[in-house]
Amino acid sequence: MFADRANIYIRSGKGGDGHVSFRREKYVPNGGPDGGDGGNGGSVIFIVDEGLNTLTDFRHIRKYCAENGEEGGKRNCHGKNGRDIIIKVPEGTVIKEETTGKVITDMSGDNRRYVILPGGRGGNGNQHYATSTMQAPKYAQPGQPARELNLLLELKVIADVGLVGYPNVGKSTLLSRVTNAKPKIANYHFTTLNPNLGVVDLPDSSGFVIADIPGLIEGASEGVGLGHEFLRHIERTRLMIHLVDAASTEGRNPVEDVYAIQKELENYNADIAGRPQVIAANKIDVIFDEDSDPVQLLKDEFEPKGIKVFPISAVSGQGIKELLYYVRDLLKELPARKITFEQEYFPEFEVDSQEPFSVSYDEKENVYVMEGPRIEKMLGYTNLDSEKGFAFFQKFLKETGILQKLEELGIQDGDTVRMYGYDFDYYK
Secondary structure (H helix, E strand, O other): OOOOEEEEEEEOOOOOOOOOOEOOEOOEOOOOEOOOOOOOOOOEEEEEOOOOOOOHHHHOOOEEEOOOOOOOOOOOOOOOOOOOEEEEEOOOEEEEEOOOOOEEEEEOOOOOEEEEEOOOOOOOOHHHHOOOOOOOOOOOOOOOOOOEEEEEEEEOOOOOEEEEOOOOOOHHHHHHHHOOOOOOOOOOOOOOOOOEEEEEOOOOOOOEEEEEOOOOOOOHHHOOOOHHHHHHHHOOOOEEEEEEEOOOOOOOOHHHHHHHHHHHHHHHOHHHHOOOEEEEEEOHHHOOOOOOOHHHHHHHHHHHHOOOEEEOOOOOOOOHHHHHHHHHHHHHHOOOOOOOOOOOOOHHHOOOOOOOOEEEEEOOOOEEEEEOHHHHHHHHHOOOOOHHHHHHHHHHHHHOOHHHHHHHOOOOOOOEEEEOOEEEEOOO
16 A cells, blocks of 8 residues: 555664773883773664655664764774664655654755764763873763654655546546556546656646645545545645546536535645646546536636636547646746745754753852753754854753753853853853
8 A cells, every 4th residue: 555654763873982991001101091982873864765656665664773883992992983874765755753743854855865863972082081180080971872753754745736636537547648657547436545746748848747646535634534645745736636527427516526625625724725726627528418518517616716627538638738738827827936844843952851950059160050961962962153053052941940940049140151161151
């Protein structure tokens, strides 16, 4: 079965610990520290693979872990860096944090490679901590811990035009005629489980990408059938061709079909329902009722609302040229930018709320001191030189209650705050 959603677990590599050792050689009675640094842990990296068009691979493998960095060695030997893990996904994959559903990144457009979890930095060996007063330090820095996330992957097909309608109205047949796509065609409901994409090439004009969105049913917006899985693919389209069976070969009313599918679109996402639409009245070659003209009924109902109706036959090709040129011209009037999903969740700024911290006042130095693994971890992941990074760090201090602790200790504007080699002036 076509898979367009997957839940996976990822973990970056732990940084290797720094080493504690001392130079011990003949004729060198007072050898100094020579503990090497630990290697960096491997990162978790997503890349777009043009050869993929489903998330099927993730049904079988759900756990992805990068390699840990090796511990530093004696004689200043640096630990080996852990290998990165590369995860390949099809273009259009939106990566979300599983619990909150917030977007981490959208693998489309120019975003072809994304480091979602950097590996932990290796710790410094004891050679880095020798001073004039401490010539034989017996401690080294541990490597940064591994980081983990549970992710929800969603594939949202990228196309300019979405082809929507009930099952068996001829979407696959139309797509196969106007593009180089070769969808499977059969007279079964929900035959098309995989959204098929094709490129429409018109003489003396730029082409556009069209997607055959699998057949919808009433209740799809509420998850009936495979509704949510299919409606998800319409989100990126700029225009929709609504295909209806004008001949009513299965006994349905084409006007009612348009309203029913439009209702499902509105229930799912009002913005999508408001995008430009064109109605293609298919199967005109098998209309045998001389007493009524279903195409004219469609025109009378929808063209006053600004929705153009084109009578076509996907089998014979009648009317298709006019439909495609109209769609081409309409796309030229619409914004050309691709729809992408903005980042809402920032893994680099997420810190375990259970890790302890301490805030104290050092009377001798006249500074306020903040310590603890939560603070050290945040400093390690944050670029304080950037405005964005510093803003997130301030938010972290506020949300964790650290600023409140400082105020309870009586901190005033202009006082100094110290944490792991950084000194800041406090201003409320």
